[in-house]
Amino acid sequence: MGELSVVEICAGAGGQALGLELAGFNHRLAIELDENAAATLRHNRPDWEVRVGDVADPEVWNPDEFSEDLSLVAGGVPCPPFSIAGKQLGTSDERDLFAWAVELAGRMEPRAVLLENVRGLSMPRFAAYRQHVKDRLASFGYWSDWKLLEARDYGVPQLRPRFILVALRLEDAQYFHWPQPTPYIGTVGSALRDMMKSGGWAGADTWAESANGIAPTIVGGSKKHGGADLGPTRARRAWAALGVNGIGVADEPPSAEAPLGFQPKLTTEMIARIQGWGADVEYAWTFTGLKTSRARQIGNAFPPPVARAVGSAIAAALRHEGLPARREPSEADVTHDPLYVALRSASGPLTTAEIAERIGEAVSELEFARRLEALRQDFELLVGGTGEQATFQLGAFRGFVGQDDHLRHGAFETARSRIS
Template sequence: MRSRRFTSLEICSGVGAQALGLERAGFDPVMLIDNEDNACRTVRLNRPRWDVRCEDVVDFDPEDHPQTYDVDLLSGGLPRIKSAAAGRSGNNTERTVLRAAVLLMTAVRPRALMLENLPDLVAKDAFAEDRSWIEEELAHAGYRSYWAVLNAVDFGVPQNRRSSFLVAFADRGGVDFCWPRPVDCPPPTVGQALGASMASRGWTGAEQWAEHADRPAPALVGGSGNHGGPDLGPTGTKRAWAALGVEGKSLSNNPPDADFPFDGRPRISLRQAATIQAIPDEWVVHGLKTPAYRQIGHALPPPLAEAVGSSIAAALAG
């Protein structure tokens, strides 16, 4: 870790993976906010010293929490904004949270801002109105904004997972900010990431399976809290998992045992899904299978959060 530490306020903190990556980059949260009880319990289990508030960020009033003012960084992995095809018009929940995040920034006045979302927010014209509103609000508040789409696979994560990032700095004489560069080594494959755990209960086909699972995974899909159970996503995503030798219709409780067919197609467990997200083994996820998987599937992989956070920390340090 860096010798110099910074303060942060994390909203929509989820399973805590982004906060974990930012902690590695030098940021200590004064508070974390999420409206899901299981997610709040997860973060408290893993970081008892962190102040976790289980409430909706839309209703959060910083005047009641003066320690959140003037933090170095306001960060958050926001709910995924709906595409135009899904009903872009209207005051949907995702846009309400996005706007609440920007308005919260103008209230607490952090030195820097980091928000993560779907790549479409940066890459597609359908979201030009959202980007313009955000940039205008930031500029009016005296912040300079930077946009980028980054892929977790370029930062040592065994998964092709693209995310959009908005980073902004208070324009107080300017900062020297550069987006992080990809790591200089090939990403782990699914077989490399999960081979040992697939063999841990005596499955004789684990070594052959790991050799076949020779690419990074497709992006895990956390799904909606309104429907469905823990599976690996829509039909196209399940096909991509099948090409890697993984059955994506559901999750297993444990890795395959000695009775599993040598050439069978195993399901992955919750712990293995967390490994695909580069969430460390010691990070405990609270809840039954479905809510636990949603926390994992929605997470920003810690190595990517650390990479962006390190670039922000370097800019803040001057």
């Protein structure tokens, strides 16, 4: 079926890019906001076209110029709008580009879409948001599915759960199957033993034997974060249990002068190994910039082996390999938010009783209020009447999908220097 092509948005320093390349995709374009991450991309793939800037800025690129016979639109759009560690502002966060990326797919009409984000997007808070995304993709003629994948299940010595969205045209979707797990066999110690020994530290082997677990999720943080380290207090405790000092990042591996019981810090090269880079020659990658920038680039990335696994599954579907399974654009593998579905399908306002009848379940007053509040954060909700006569009607989606007058523009420019 010819060359498989990809346009990658919010490309970062190249984790997803490398994985997709190894899966057989050729990059037409990669776009990244952070200049340091873009410099890393250019350093490793000087023949790629890499553009720097806000991916939603028409002065940075014109999607129509890259849409002809496009196989895949992919991206790791910003995570903070959905992160459990943040405020989970969703559509109110100026960094939210998930819904915009879905609209981009409708404009560019690729054969497939791949978007990854943090586990927080899978939580009940964003049930209506997910349902909206699935509905929009169905309206564009795509079958879609979400799945929570952990990096350790795909050859990476790290937990790192990521919530993945895959969408394909119907003729290709029937051949898509999520990749089978290939769990990492080993520990943090076995992954980093050679690197810990490279400076002559006599305690490296003993350390490697005691670092006998899988790493917690590597944290990249944002530009608002301070210097390079391995994350907040909980993450540092998990690293300490593996014999690693998570406060800061080392410039070099432990030297021959380091005592046997020394608790080492990780170098950026070690952090990259934990993210799936460099263990094999095909995953070789060089990070440019100062230490803090390198640590941030690595920590914010999609592990290349995971991207490769999902990319290979998409590539196989686009080549119509394997046994087909019937797919429909409106097929709901999971109904993410019954309340949203009930209100979306109504031609007018609904009472609480009418909503309960539509969703087919009795909902307590407290639970109903919780669901309404979650819905209200990402959609306009028109409320009429009071008490048992109160009515509810779903209004417009609040998120940024490309509107020229959206509040996102001003908020983004104000916060731009702190966004990564």
